[in-house]
Amino acid sequence: AQSVSQHNHHVILSEAASLELGCNYSYGGTVNLFWYVQYPGQHLQLLLKYFSGDPLVKGIKGFEAEFIKSKFSFNLRKPSVQWSDTAEYFCAVRSSNTGKLIFGQGTTLQVKP
Amino acid sequence: ETGVTQTPRHLVMGMTNKKSLKCEQHLGHNAMYWYKQSAKKPLELMFVYSLEERVENNSVPSRFSPECPNSSHLFLHLHTLQPEDSALYLCASSQEDYTGELFFGEGSRLTVL
Numbered sequence: 001a002q003s004v005s006q007h008n009h010h011v012i013l014s015e016a017a018s019l020e021l022g023c024n025y026s027y028g029g030t031v032n033l034f035w036y037v038q039y040p041g042q043h044l045q046l047l048l049k050y051f052s053g054d055p056l057v058k059g060i061k062g063f064e065a066e067f068i069k070s071k072f073s074f075n076l077r078k079p080s081v082q083w084s085d086t087a088e089y090f091c092a093v094r095s096s097n098t099g100k101l102i103f104g105q106g107t108t109l110q111v112k113p
Numbered sequence: 114e115t116g117v118t119q120t121p122r123h124l125v126m127g128m129t130n131k132k133s134l135k136c137e138q139h140l141g142h143n144a145m146y147w148y149k150q151s152a153k154k155p156l157e158l159m160f161v162y163s164l165e166e167r168v169e170n171n172s173v174p175s176r177f178s179p180e181c182p183n184s185s186h187l188f189l190h191l192h193t194l195q196p197e198d199s200a201l202y203l204c205a206s207s208q209e210d211y212t213g214e215l216f217f218g219e220g221s222r223l224t225v226l
Contacts, residue, residue, distance in 0.1 A: 004155065009153070034214065036217075042219065043115050043117075043217045043218060043219040043220070044203065044205075044215075044217040045115070045217070046214045046215075049214060090156065092156075100158065100169070101158070101215060102155070102158070103148075103155045103156035104155055105153060105154055105155040106153075106155070106156075
């Protein structure tokens, strides 16, 4: 069955530190990949998405993610985090066959000022 | 403002009550979704409606009953729920092309006593 795994459940960083959140999925076919963010008390919103083309995708607020097909991974990165990046981050994968959007369990990022 | 509005934002109900959650989207989308968000678990897809027809029901207990009277409105009727059903229920919408992003509402926080 299709699944998404986020390895880091809770990450604590100081401001200006670099961030990398891991995401792996289990599905062999064509996929669309997403990272969503949920700031405290707010709705889920899209950070970035990958459909095809350049595997390095740039999103909002300085975030980027790299799709590595051979590793079934779509890790999220940011060179220098800010206190305002404190939020929960969700990786999601949609298979082209089923159209289902499956989410990982989320990673809570806490940035200390 | 996401274009997807959910009411009520908070709901407390007893196990014998009947209540409903409402979702309305103003984005012109033709697919709508219910997700359940529980702490430390992946978002669980509950129901998908495409062009007002239910296309996905992920083995959700019958005490949850969805209704989609038109492409802009989605309801989740609740009846004889259990305490473990307490969670954040998220509504989302998208264009029915299996590639578009989902736009989420802010959720309805349900507590079952």
